[in-house]
Amino acid sequence: MSKNRANMFPEIQDIINQLNPEVISNDRKETLQPLVEFIQTKIDKIEAIQINFICTHNSRRSHLSQIWAQVVAAYYEIPNVYCYSGGTEETALFPKVVETLSSQGFNIFKIAEGNNPIYAIKYGVNAMPIIGFSKKYDSPFNPSSEFAAVMTCSQADDGCPFIPGAKKRIPITFEDPKVSDNTPEQARVYAERSLQIATEMFYVFSKVSK
Numbered sequence: 001m002s003k004n005r006a007n008m009f010p011e012i013q014d015i016i017n018q019l020n021p022e023v024i025s026n027d028r029k030e031t032l033q034p035l036v037e038f039i040q041t042k043i044d045k046i047e048a049i050q051i052n053f054i055c056t057h058n059s060r061r062s063h064l065s066q067i068w069a070q071v072v073a074a075y076y077e078i079p080n081v082y083c084y085s086g087g088t089e090e091t092a093l094f095p096k097v098v099e100t101l102s103s104q105g106f107n108i109f110k111i112a113e114g115n116n117p118i119y120a121i122k123y124g125v126n127a128m129p130i131i132g133f134s135k136k137y138d139s140p141f142n143p144s145s146e147f148a149a150v151m152t153c154s155q156a157d158d159g160c161p162f163i164p165g166a167k168k169r170i171p172i173t174f175e176d177p178k179v180s181d182n183t184p185e186q187a188r189v190y191a192e193r194s195l196q197i198a199t200e201m202f203y204v205f206s207k208v209s210k
Contacts, residue, residue, distance in 0.1 A: 007124040011105025021203040034170045036207045038148045049081045050147035058087030058134040059094040061152040061174045068198040071123045072205045086137030092116045100190040
């Protein structure tokens with residue numbers, strides 16, 4: 001077991017070990033391929049791999065994508081991967097996302113209160129925390145150039161015909177788990193969406209060579 005994997009929390013390690021990319025359809029793999037190619041190009045050039053996952057509110061899908069991409073990059077020991085997220089507007093990280101990730105093994109603690117709380121999200125004892133809060137895609141917190149803009153919802157993809165500074169724009173849309181809010185299915189739907197995103201990010205990083 002490698003050093004990075006050993007430092008992951010056991011629950012997260014177990015989830016990653018059980019991910020099955022074979023469930024991803026060929027059509028979906030074609031959708032994911034441009035992200036594979038972006039990452040591989042950056043590795044080949046020994047450049048930082050910056051990925052900004054963008055959705056409308058930066059509250060659900062974009063955060064799940066950012067977090068799982070960062071975790072899987074660490075799992076595969078791919079260096080210089082920096083994952084971000086943003087929205088076409090600023091809202092707040094939806095509490096059910098925090099609850100879902102906590103139930104899947106992440107250690108999450110709030111470092112700032114308010115209408116748009118800021119969270120530190122840890123996936124391992126010695127891992128750098130991922131900072132989670134809602135922000136616009138062009139926030140100063142995010143990269144301003146040489147990044148891949150991954151559009152995780154069709155509304156953001158349609159509403160943002162141009163992302164300044166993006167080296168590549170890649171639509172990889174997911175169904176919004178929000179459809180289950182205020183229903184008995186909410187916990188299941190959020191968990192399934194998180195694992196779908198984890199599986200697809202696992203597939204993407206499994207296809208690149210260091």
